[in-house]
């Protein structure tokens with residue numbers, strides 16, 4: 515039995531876009547169910563009980579021979595969809611190196627670059643709590659450090675791992691290509707800019723809506 519996939523998402527979230535881009539590149543159709551995170555729609559008792567006890571999107575719902583299962587965490591969902599395709603290198607070291615960049619994305623990049631985008635681009639600085647305002651400088655420094663590290667790597671490599679696009683590129687692309695929404699300046703990172711164009715030029719690329 516073949517599988518079908520439903521993405522529980524908020525269209526403004528680039529964590530959700532990572533999964534849509536992966537699905538587009540591997541040619542898998544996705545049904546989409548939208549939630550508004552700004553209205554707390556992922557925190558309802560129903561969502562917590564049925565979709566993700568962690569109260570967050572994205573969640574990939576997979577229906578197949580094993581019944582219906584829910585897979586939270588964007589990078590896990592990308593891995594699931596890309597399993598067995600060229601988006602995951604076969605070589606053991608390259609595969610682990612790809613995971614290295616995906617963990618970097620979740621620990622060093624997303625908590626700074628994505629959070630500033632959400633706070634400044636969607637909530638608005640004037641509406642932030644005092645605790646959030648107190649974190650702005652550290653998040654700016656952390657995001658710039660992550661972008662600088664990427665820029666250094668990409669100044670001598672076309673892709674994060676090996677000779678073509680992998681999940682490392684897709685997962686890092688998602689929030690990087692929207693980083694100016696959070697006040698980061700892409701012109702400061704010329705190798706990153708060239709890589710963004712490279713990703714957008716891959717066959718099957720789907721833009722974020």
Ligand SMILES: N[C@@H](CCC(=O)N[C@@H](CS)C(=O)NCC(=O)O)C(=O)O
Pocket residue numbers: 527528529530551554556557569570571572586587588589620
């Ligand atoms: N590590 C998770 C992060 C998920 C996450 O932070 N989701 C945000 C939107 S990007 C969310 O659902 N926020 C709503 C909330 O926390 O209530 C992933 O990569 O999927």
